[in-house]
Amino acid sequence: MAAATLRSVLRRNSLLPLFETCRLRDLFFFSSSVDPAAAVGVTTSPDPHFTVEYLVNSCGFSPSEAAKFSKPLAHLRSTEKPDAVLNFMRSQGFDGAGIRKVISGDPRHLCYNVEKNLAPKFQFLRDLGLSESDIVDVIRNNDDILRRNVHRSLAPKLEMWESLLGSRELVLKHLKKTTRFFHSSVEKKLHPNLKFLGDECGIPEERVSVVLRSHPKLISLKPESLRALVARADELGMPRQSRMFVRTLDALHNVSQERFEAKVELMRSFGWSESEFFSAVRKAPTFLCISLDMLRRKVEFFINVVGYTPSFIASHPNLLLLSLQKTVIPRFRVLEMLNTKGLWTRRGKFSSYVQLSNTKFMEKIVLPYKEKVPELLDILRAGDEQ
Structure with a gap:
């Protein structure tokens, strides 16, 4: 079976x-692209602070970070190779934060030979049709690509994943946003x-x-x-x-057990039982990925402003997936304004209207009243600008 x-x-x-x-x-697949000279270098620098100072001054690491990442670079006596690597990465569109992320993944990247080790990997990604910004995203998320041989590792892996996923487009999509799956x-x-x-x-x-x-x-x-x-x-x-x-x-x-428990405690403070929390997760599991602060703000708005009970929110957890600033608040204000002017007489639930697509909400709620209440469009535009 x-x-x-x-x-x-x-x-x-x-x-x-x-x-x-x-x-x-x-x-x-695990052939290394590290420059042989760097791999066998074991001579320590005459100045023990040499690499630490270099990582601080040239890369922007804090002293404590630099001390941590300098250990694999203890053999360096010259800045020639690191300088060449940094200049190359900047020329490829990497900013300081991107460079630090790659180096923190493996400080030995600074020891690579640009022409032999780095340039072929970037050319390989360009040949796949990736833009400069796409390549930066790929390398940031999968810096071990820099350690692989193009012909013995990268090309065969690309072929395998392309077959498994069904298209090259999907492979590239996941390469840009997913860490180390490749x-x-x-x-x-x-x-x-x-x-x-x-x-x-x-x-x-x-x-x-x-x-x-x-x-x-x-x-x-x-x-x-x-x-x-x-x-x-x-x-x-x-x-x-x-x-x-x-x-x-x-x-x-994407949610550690500790963060999970913190969300359980937060929702318990609003009156949810554990069974209500578990039920909400089963209906809309991605609400677990909302930050504690944003989750608190959303629940408080639905309870204190809209007037929903905690149990109602627990039974309709998809409400928590909506953007508070761009969707929930603007639409609530639109309906409140129509109600104040006596133009909204239908007894519809806010939970239904707030989950309409933008097009449907405009067609059903805003456009029929735009002449009498032109402010409705301003309310929605203000939400879009958040």
Whole structure:
């Protein structure tokens, strides 16, 4: 059953031959692009503060950060290579924050040979059709690309993910926004995770395929980490066959247990029971990703201004996903103004109107009264500018 399920998912995209050979490729994916001279350099600088001062003055790190990141660079005697790396990255569109993020990921990037190690990786990404800003996003999120060999690692991985996801566009989309999924091991992560979701969790084959395309970072987790997320979802009472199950896993992946408990306590302070909280998560799991401060502000507005009870909000958690400044407040003010002028006589629930699309809200609520109450458009425009 396990093999049949996985084979069925992969066969739909003619992935099986490629998938079965990926374990051989994995042997070649971890070749380093570090300059040999840098890799073997063990001579320490005569001045122990040399690299610390360089990281502070040239990269903008704080002294404490520089001390931490200077250890792999202890062999440096000259700023020639680091200067060349920094100049190259700036020429490619990296600002100071972007450079610091890449260096903090691996300070040895400063030891690379620009022409041999860095330029080919940037050219590879350009050849894929990525813009300068796209390449910056890709490298910021996947700085280990700089450590890989283009022909032995990057190109084969691109081919594999393109086949798994079904299109190059999806691969590039996830590369720009997802951290480190591109280099996950097929044998150690992808294969076991797909098998676990299909066989043990009972997720239908077509939904496993959707997970692969929409949430590749879940498939790229360590198997034990994915199992822990599933266990947390089980504790919430989320059925594994539910279409919200994968969204719940994704939300829990982005919310630590500590932050989760903090949200439970916050909503308890507004009167929610634990069962109401769990029910709300099952209906709209992504509300877990809202910051504590914003969550508090939204609930306070719905209770103190709109007049909803905590139980009503718990049963309609999608309200919490709406933008407070751009949607909820402007629309509430529009309806309040119409009510004040005696123009709004229909007994519709605010929860229905606030969840309309912008086009529908304009058609049903604003445009019919724009001559009598031209201020309505100003109210909505003010929300758009927030």
